[in-house]
Amino acid sequence: MKRLALVLLATAALPGIAHAQATDTATADVGVSGTVAKLCTLGTPTPAPVDVGQMANTSGARVGKITVISPRTVTLPGSFCNFAGSAITVTATALVSTDASAVEPGFAKAVNYTADVANWAAGSATVTTAATAGGGSPTASATGPTQPAPKVADLDVTLSNFTAPSDFLLTAGAYSGLVVVKLGPVASGGD
């Protein structure tokens, strides 16, 4: 009778196997992580450089003085920042004669203009140079509104409103200016 009883006990334990198996599934995990750093990129300026051509009238009532120079637009395609809170800083340097000689009274060796960078935030980043007739203080800078989201866009840089200090006669020679566009976090002023 003992022998039979032992066998029955073993058999009675068998139905419990299925329950134990249900809890023996094993799960493991491999965590995967990475980062994407804040990044801003400006597209290649197109066209560049900008040649405004002859800037002085060669005849008429305003002969020798600055002529009407049509606005010029340069596009920076595919410019982007991959984070929220960016801004554009535009720094413009007036067109200044490469001739280092001092100017005579009534003459100017600088041409000022307005540089406007559009299509980034709600408003443009705009600055107007204010060089003196002798070419002094040719550089000005301004920062535009904040872009509150990541953005990719074609930036339009428009140069317009070309003027000579005091509307003086322009000295002959080659003139050169520069527009620098910076795109970056607001905290760093767009740098």
Place this chain on the structure above:
Amino acid sequence: MKTSILAAAAVIAAATALPAAAQTATGTVTINGTVGDRCQFTLPSDVINAGELSLQGSGATAGKLDSSKLDGQTRTLVGWCNGTAATMSVEAQRLVNTTFTTTPPAGFDRVVNYSATATANSANATDTSVTDGAGSAVPVGLFTGDVKVTLSSSSSPTSGLLVAGDYSGQVLVTLTPSVTPAP
């Protein structure tokens, strides 16, 4: 006389021992036991830190996913299953930007998808994070040893620029005894 008395006693002793030989008996105890189907990981977790996920530089692909950061990454877990019917499945859970949680503007992505393959006992279980849930379970049977996890085919939903921030995902590997419960 002494000799004859001793001889007689020996005969009596022999005679009394004879009935004991006829009473030999054997008892038996049967020992049974079971080993349930089980699977277990002895090294159940690891981490892949892929670092910077976007392409650097200033070219046309700058800011987009650098697939080389994820593709080919491997980690080795260790486990076992003691039943012939055991199966293995994998669930790849996409990397998601945890610091930028709103819908990104057009041209940007905040998700990185990939495929994960777990290899154990010459069986491969795969899954892509593009679709939710685990991939199909494959038979893995009796084994003990490495469960190698490999990533591949990483991509972002629109092949766009990745939004800056921290990205996190995970691969889940499940070993299942796969025994039909008793009725």
